[in-house]
Amino acid sequence: MSKGPAIHTRDVRRVFESRKGFFFNELVRTEALRGVDLDVADGEIFGLLGPNGAGKTTFTKILSTLLIPTSGTVEVLGMDVVKDAVRLRPRIGLVLGGERGLYNRISARENLRYFADLYGVPMERRDRRIQEVIDRVDLTSAADRRVEEFSRGMKQKLHLARGILHGPEVLFLDEPTIGLDPKSARETRKLIRSLVADGVTIFLTTHYMFEAEELCERIAVLSRGRIVARDTVAGLRRLVGGDRTIEVEAYGFDEGEVARLKHIAGVSRIVSEEFGPKLRLTLRVGTTDLSLDTIRNQLTNHAELTVRERRTSLEDVYLDLVEEEAT
Ligand SMILES: Nc1ncnc2c1ncn2[C@@H]1O[C@H](COP(=O)(O)OP(=O)(O)O)[C@@H](O)[C@H]1O
Ligand SMILES: [Mg+2]
Known part of the structure; x- marks a missing residue:
């Protein structure tokens, strides 16, 4: 039983x-x-x-x-x-x-x-x-x-x-x-x-x-x-739109660039935060198809641009959830 x-x-x-x-x-x-x-x-x-x-x-x-x-x-x-x-x-x-x-x-x-x-x-x-x-x-x-x-x-x-x-x-x-x-x-x-x-x-x-x-x-x-x-x-x-997290850093982004990133197929959420003298955009990506070059191609004319991928942690998901609840 x-x-x-x-x-x-x-x-x-x-x-x-x-x-x-x-x-x-x-x-x-x-x-x-x-x-x-x-x-x-x-x-x-x-x-x-x-x-x-x-x-x-x-x-x-x-x-x-x-x-x-x-x-x-x-x-x-x-x-x-x-x-x-x-x-x-x-x-x-x-x-x-x-x-x-x-x-x-x-x-x-x-x-x-x-x-x-x-x-x-x-x-x-x-x-x-x-x-x-x-x-x-x-x-x-x-x-x-x-x-x-x-x-x-x-x-x-x-x-x-x-x-x-x-x-x-x-x-x-x-x-x-x-x-x-x-x-x-x-x-x-x-x-x-x-x-x-x-x-x-x-x-x-x-x-x-x-x-x-x-x-x-x-x-x-x-x-x-x-x-x-x-x-x-x-x-x-999966609840926050996929397993991939991509971080993009540079000395500032203009609104047009952020809007273009948001429109890339598979990008479900973008959070921006200051990171030392730079600005960091954290993208949640729900597809395996999107390559880092697709993102780089939207961001030309940056002196120092880094685009890297890391594993989405539970902390990311948790902060998203608690944040969403707060707004
Ligand atoms: N004995 C109590 N009298 C009045 N308010 C309380 C009492 N115990 C908890 N609270 C309130 O209830 C809410 C939840 O508290 P608590 O269960 O201790 O949260 P957590 O353990 O997640 O930090 C808080 O707003 C806290 O101030
Ligand atoms: Mg407690």
Whole structure:
């Protein structure tokens, strides 16, 4: 029998009401989520990508039963996150970004003992399970040191150890590498990949496009509380008109030239930006037929002209999407 989706949501909305102003007399209403539909398959690693304030943490907290949605359907492992929260909690794990949530004055192992008791890990298995997760996150040699001596990267490993301690079927990771140095971030991503290999369903949020690209099978882009795209990396590239990105640089272009480039068959989008003393045009191209010479031929009389092609990155697509939403 095939399992149902690990995560299933329909039209999820969340409104925050807070007071501000000198007398706290001004009621501010924020629509953090404005109708989110999402399905994540069992065993999948799914990435929710979005800029600051998009609603990623709000959505992660709702999925992991920490926050109640204002309206909509939210099911994890076939259970309603509001009505079945107590039954669901032992089967999911959550790692929120940041430094909080650990006891600094005791060792990593003692922290994990505390959480194991909290999660109801049976006593006879407890210490063996703790050693397993310590080895798993590569904290073996530091396990008995006080957490206050830990680097940011070691603390994040301990957070992950805590998140998997009770053997969750679905793991929620909110910006798992935020604030980590590049080496620790790489180790964290490696660990996340190894969890997927064990069959854990992973839902992670990030504002690093390369991270989503590196880790995730499918990605959804969240912008101002709405999903503006949802696809595989290859699918997202196709969404903005093709796989090719061509960069053209010179000391300025006139309007006629840019218009001529726009009219070349296969060019779907042109963005211009200053690049040092030069101007750079970034072209998204949806056909393999267009040669770089076709572009050069439209741009004569430039003292220094460079035309080069590079692979469209997820970052390009992501910026296009978030930009389009903003206008
Ligand atoms: N407790 C809260 N009270 C009021 N507004 C909130 C609260 N939590 C989040 N928000 C607002 O909801 C929006 C989404 O926030 P958040 O989910 O933290 O976004 P992200 O994690 O993508 O940066 C933001 O505008 C934020 O200010
Ligand atoms: Mg957040």
